[in-house]
Amino acid sequence: MVIKSEASDAPEILNLENFLPYRLHRLAEAVSREFSRIYKDRHGLTRPEWRTLAGLGQRGTMTATALGEQSAMHKTKVSRAVAELERRRWLTRKPDEKDRRIEHLTLTGTGLAAYREMVPLAKAFERDLLARLSAEERAAITSGLAALETNAWSLASPRSSQSLWTTEFERDCVGAPTTAKA
């Protein structure tokens, strides 16, 4: 059996190290795990809780489904995260007038304070991560990811309410701190 010397693609072998799904997952996992330490140590938040906080902090009042779409979380994760943040009195629910199934979620003062404390830490984390790359490399991931996002978009998992890549949750947001309109 001859050893192939031109690295990595005997057609009948899959080189995991270069396999996109695997690379993405591994990287995401490492980054996410590292970042989680920040909100975990700091406030004992789980990832769904942090995302809920981040979503509401960014957009102001939202419904649970909107939150799920915006932050790509499963229904039940959102539900549980919201329940917990409510228990901590970091957010409040206000039933919709027209449609009594809907609840509008908003951060309380305490919740907002926590959010405001987290923002600079998050930004610093990202900055530090990117700081080690050259300008071109930064540009590369940014545009590369963007390209994948718009395309992987046709994948998404349609089953259940797990529709990633925000469809139209914008509609459900009111009074967001910065409703950037471009």
Place this chain on the structure above:
Amino acid sequence: MVIKSEASDAPEILNLENFLPYRLHRLAEAVSREFSRIYKDRHGLTRPEWRTLAGLGQRGTMTATALGEQSAMHKTKVSRAVAELERRRWLTRKPDEKDRRIEHLTLTGTGLAAYREMVPLAKAFERDLLARLSAEERAAITSGLAALETNAWSLASPRSSQSLWTTEFERDCVGAPTTAKA
């Protein structure tokens, strides 16, 4: 309160959509989930099981820890995945002669067959995913990811045997089908 019009960075707000950890995670999740359908429908494999299969298929005989390092999985995941694949008779364990703690894992004929069947599907999946991007975009993710990988490397989670980014597991591999030497 004036509405900022230049999209997205009031310094006190974190724009999730542009936040790297979040983008990575969302993308990885979608891609991974979509890809998982292939091995899930096809063979009823879980992700750890698929990775185990892929690892052994690629490198030939390996120990459990080497597998864990190569595929960035937690000890226990590997252990359980291996147990299941063994139950299916897709792999066999052979105790090391020198060190009786160690077991060398190898795919059986059946396991190898399953692997061989999966490889083209995996490659096709990746190809299809990338096919929608322009050449530059493809180059961008490839190099962007590579850059992040080499750097995020200093993160990794040192706790437990979850050390990502392969240290020296090469040593534990024998008779890999293609021991690409560059």
Place this chain on the structure above:
DNA sequence: TTTCAATGGTTACAAATGAAACCAGTTTGG
């Protein structure tokens, strides 16, 4: 109206996960 499908959200239950304890076996260093 009444009925039936869809939608926002929660809950129950089963499966997947991770931390930590654990059981060999191995090495180190008296």
Place this chain on the structure above:
DNA sequence: CCAAACTGGTTTCATTTGTAACCATTGAAA
């Protein structure tokens, strides 16, 4: 030789997750 300290690997237990079933409400259709 013997006792730590360590390493490969498994197991136990508590937590997290996802699926599916569920309640309440709404909208559309008959």
